[in-house]
Amino acid sequence: MIDLKTRIDRFSDQQRMIQESAASFFSDAGNYKRIRERRGIAPGYDQSVWKAMADLGWLGFWLPEKYDGMGLGFAEASLLLEQGGRALAPEPLISAALMAGGAILHGDNEGLKAECLPRLMAGDWKPALAWQEAESSQQTESSSVTAVAQSGGFALTGSKYFIPAAEGADAFVVAARTPSGTALFLVDKGSAGTVIETHPRVDGGFFGTLKLAGVRVSASRCVASPGMGRAVLDRVLDEGRLAASAELLGVMSRALEISVAYIRQREQFGRPIGSFQALQHRAVDLFILVELSRSVLAHGAAVFDASPDPARRAVAASQAKARCSDAALKVAKGCVQLHGGIGYTDECDIGLFLKKSMVLATWLGSAAHHRRRYGELVAEAV
Amino acid sequence: MIDLKTRIDRFSDQQRMIQESAASFFSDAGNYKRIRERRGIAPGYDQSVWKAMADLGWLGFWLPEKYDGMGLGFAEASLLLEQGGRALAPEPLISAALMAGGAILHGDNEGLKAECLPRLMAGDWKPALAWQEAESSQQTESSSVTAVAQSGGFALTGSKYFIPAAEGADAFVVAARTPSGTALFLVDKGSAGTVIETHPRVDGGFFGTLKLAGVRVSASRCVASPGMGRAVLDRVLDEGRLAASAELLGVMSRALEISVAYIRQREQFGRPIGSFQALQHRAVDLFILVELSRSVLAHGAAVFDASPDPARRAVAASQAKARCSDAALKVAKGCVQLHGGIGYTDECDIGLFLKKSMVLATWLGSAAHHRRRYGELVAEAV
């Protein structure tokens, strides 16, 4: 199978380098055997791989150089994330580093930035972002979780759901409602009044629920001041959506490669099944979805790199997440079908891709959600 | 192509007879050349064919024997109508006879029944049903067309749209709002205060608009008394939907036959294009839609023949119309594609099937409308 990316797209030297080093890193980290073995085991990823990523500076791929980060543009970062997707890497680069870390970066607490960001980059400390208050909701104005002012700080009460990498997190960036609007707070793991429940996911990872019962947070642990939280959340969520789209692209493109290779060699009726026109056309339809996803991601990265304007980024993020979520599920399902019976067995790698696609496609808003959001955001040309 | 109807279904002697005589009648009436030649010429169908149908007693296929009708069950009638669909026959068997005539039959004016039904059956007089008040609306409680009581009668005002075979109709059965609910009135063609506009349709037929400006109708021309009109309309509309489904089945099954025959003989790359798996599978998908339609129609006819219960009939009519409308459009479009470039030319018959499908699929409620209606009518088993 010819890679259209190498066939028609052109990359800078830096981009090629990032791509190659990521590909080789993930292949060194172990093949799908590693993924298989870690399934269902807390925290849902390899601490050693995380550390190795830190050594390469990747945990700060999104951080500006003034914080010693790599300060990659999204065009470059998405190449890195795509490789992670191809490898089905479970490490929480997006949720912990880009999103939870990003919330600290884009907040207004310089003290916390100085304290947390270097530790995060070093791989010694991991935050998780606890923002979601209801299933299928992408609402960033906190409502059910409240922060009530108390002497020198706040008391947080309520529950946050679907937190990736909650197991293994050292602290939570929690969004909560104050009378002046949403604020973000840093709540350390094990703080009095917190309970963490973890729920196993089909891909072998976990979602956490964080329950807060009057949890005391001092004012100095306020990541983003009241009223500012929503904008910070919107920013990191849209960045997360674009990043998740890049991972999805990696997942689907690798799934298709594996499947095309399979139908080239699997024989029935005395010939490779990939010689049957019906399977060829099915594979082509999946290929088209992969390439649309690649295009939309490139477009999204260009928009993000051109401007921090939240309105333009929201459109680009929804466009990318809508296509990549939809395409990844269709591609993964189609690939299972291309594999025939063996595709339904746990022994066959293709199922890992389906499960990963489901998780990423659903997380941060489904395709349907983002089509709706795009529809609301973009005035018709009519 | 093997006909699944003859392969797995079984028919009574009477059913076989009806089927065969209808097939031979429509083939005698002229092939698609006749359809082609009548396109765009008022009234949109052949008066001579209509007369010939009358001679066979078909105009009363739906009329009970006490009115000298054939009194066919829907299981039988749908076989007749299916043949009409296969022939793309434009004669208004459904709209004029079954529906407008049926409105008179199911109304409460015995005088009108005695006066009109024999003339209708004889082919000497044709009514049209004027009930629809807005595009895409299947509302049977009249609202914008009103009947105001006047000495010894009513004055009708308002407009009715999308009346099939309005050209050529001798009278209109008009639904209008009275203070006691919807009533039906018989308005003769050319009555003072009426204007008929005709609009050409893509299939070469016409839809009429009937404009009424204080049209005087005597009480003796009231087809269904105030308050009764809606139930009569609902009945004939659901009968019309089932009947239109039968026609749609005929249209799509013949379109598929023609197309399968075409791809068997058309050669490209030195072999019949019907030997390519992609086209085979496309044809199979259309075949499945045809057979689903046939099943749902048989089911609907059985429901109608078992009971006059409007609630059960409404469900069966919507189920049939939803499937047959959707299937016919998909089949006709797919058949155009199977024909390649030639399918887009006016010279090729397949386009006639697409156009007929569009008209029948849209008339009396689209697939989407009837899926919605079915959803509202049938309580979930949950």
Add this chain to the structure above:
Amino acid sequence: MDEQAFRLEVRQWIKENFPEEWRFPPHRLSLRQTETWQRKLYEKGWSAPNWPKEYGGMGLTAYQQISFQQAFDAHGINIAPNMAVTMLGPLLIRYGTEAQKQYYLPRILSGEIRWCQGYSEPGAGSDLAGLRTSAVLQGDHFIVNGQKIWTSYAHEADMIFMLVRTDKEAKKQEGISFLLGDMKAPGITIRRIKNLTGSSEFCEVFFDNVKIPKENIVGQLNQGWTMAKSLLGSERITIGSPRVAKYPLQLLGKLAKERGLMENPEFRAQYDALRLDVADLDATFVRFAEVLRRGEELGPEVSLLKIWITETYQRVTDLMIEITGEAAVLDEMLVLADGAQVHPANHYFASRPASIYGGTNEIQRNILAKAILELPG
């Protein structure tokens, strides 16, 4: 008894007899797991709705079988189909010796002998006629060597009905026979295959010089393919049964109701379309089942049921995943208000191979194209 009364009786009896804790189960239950219930059905005379009365079946018409089955579905009964009832029984009735009928049919009904099916092989999936498991007649026994795959519940079965190659020289289809083997026979090894839902209904079965008595052949030597085809017909009508999609559709409805989606026009458009897809399949199923009731055989046309229902089933689980949001990717049961348990992801996974088993849907479309549309090869 009129149909309405019978329907009510069935519902009532199920309600009184089916163990409450098995309703809407997280995974499909096996026949072994539900032995007490199978026994009750047997004692009631309800083991084999599709068999003629003379063989202890209920002799129901097609319509009646469907409405009978609906009562089970509606009650949240989800038990693996008894393939000995749906497939082996009708085949024995038609092709079996008197002795085979006398011995096996009552034991199928009573559940005394549980069966599994040995058709597919690693190299013979869609190309079933390419099977290579061999049976060589030596004295009074066939000696069987080879491997079967996708054998559901082999680990719970007493016997296997299977296709074997008895003539290696003949053309693919002409050297195949149909045997009944004892699963406890020496030389049989079973390996369970874990699937995407984490359960292991499927097995691989290995045969290493396994002896099967020669009287355990059904039909004539080397004539197994004809029967296999007829059996595939029955299998396709089983796989094509509307219930395949009805059960998940019902769960979809429950999930949607809890999520307040019944008034959401976007959801309703999809949901009602699916309900009609299933209802229309019902109407189609009736036409096909009528053929069987008339005592005739179904031909290649049955493939259309299989295609339609399996693809509908997949659309149902697609929508189920979509409306369940993040909870859809949890490997956990969702407990609904009425106590029913749903694992949306597992339904989603389980629907995937539906378009593969019993001949992939591509194969089914090839069959229809050639045998019904008579398109050239």
Add this chain to the structure above:
Amino acid sequence: MDEQAFRLEVRQWIKENFPEEWRFPPHRLSLRQTETWQRKLYEKGWSAPNWPKEYGGMGLTAYQQISFQQAFDAHGINIAPNMAVTMLGPLLIRYGTEAQKQYYLPRILSGEIRWCQGYSEPGAGSDLAGLRTSAVLQGDHFIVNGQKIWTSYAHEADMIFMLVRTDKEAKKQEGISFLLGDMKAPGITIRRIKNLTGSSEFCEVFFDNVKIPKENIVGQLNQGWTMAKSLLGSERITIGSPRVAKYPLQLLGKLAKERGLMENPEFRAQYDALRLDVADLDATFVRFAEVLRRGEELGPEVSLLKIWITETYQRVTDLMIEITGEAAVLDEMLVLADGAQVHPANHYFASRPASIYGGTNEIQRNILAKAILELPG
């Protein structure tokens, strides 16, 4: 000039110069019909956005071409594409002799010579290389005999660029040449073909001993297939241009707005999905157009644009028909509030052959399967 300023200039200029009565026309307008406008474009230097500046083109980048085109679409300009600009020009620039470039390129730009394209034949549609129209060199002329079909606007054209068979003995692809012929030459007969919309853009062109001067060959004798393929590439990127679906999408939006459907969630789900299908194609188109801008050729991968946009286009017109209700089956213009006219049925019809022209979508999928996915034959 920066892009934003240029965009504004374009919009302004179109607004001031495009005849109001031609906006959102009932049928696509032809180049001849819009001659005055073509002239204005030429004088402005805007005839050929895709050509290099040295040949009188605008030398726009891919991004710029798209945004340039958008301004036209948004204004409701619907004119048949100038295939001499999109296809012939780039081919002449690459393969033409100096004399051909000097003579034809300026005349393409100015519109002095209008062109049609002679590729397909009744027996050579998808199998284009099977073409049989022959050209035999006799002295200074080729003598052409045969028939072309689907030649758009042949009746309005001054010249034709065409593929002919110049070696009957060679393998299919190796005996084809590329000629430029005069449509007024003796021996040419044109028959217009009415299509489902009732209009007759397409023609059949019959050649009966038609003389074409031998210097009118482009490229080498019998080397036409290479160029044809490259041309097919350009054709596919033209057919794959997002505007194919954008214009009807815009009309769909107008219709929906008038029908109050913008707040209808069921409609919106479909409409927004279509908008994204087009937006994502935009993003994909940019990647492909970049290749051309780099001066490289597009290969078989361009088929994906063609498949996606034509099938999106059909989904747009499907929805257009659905929301227009009974009015959708009238053979009449609907006049919208802003004066735009729409004939939904004709858009529906016109979208059907989109998946056929320029190689059916089945052929495009075969190409991708073999050339890109490298699946076996």
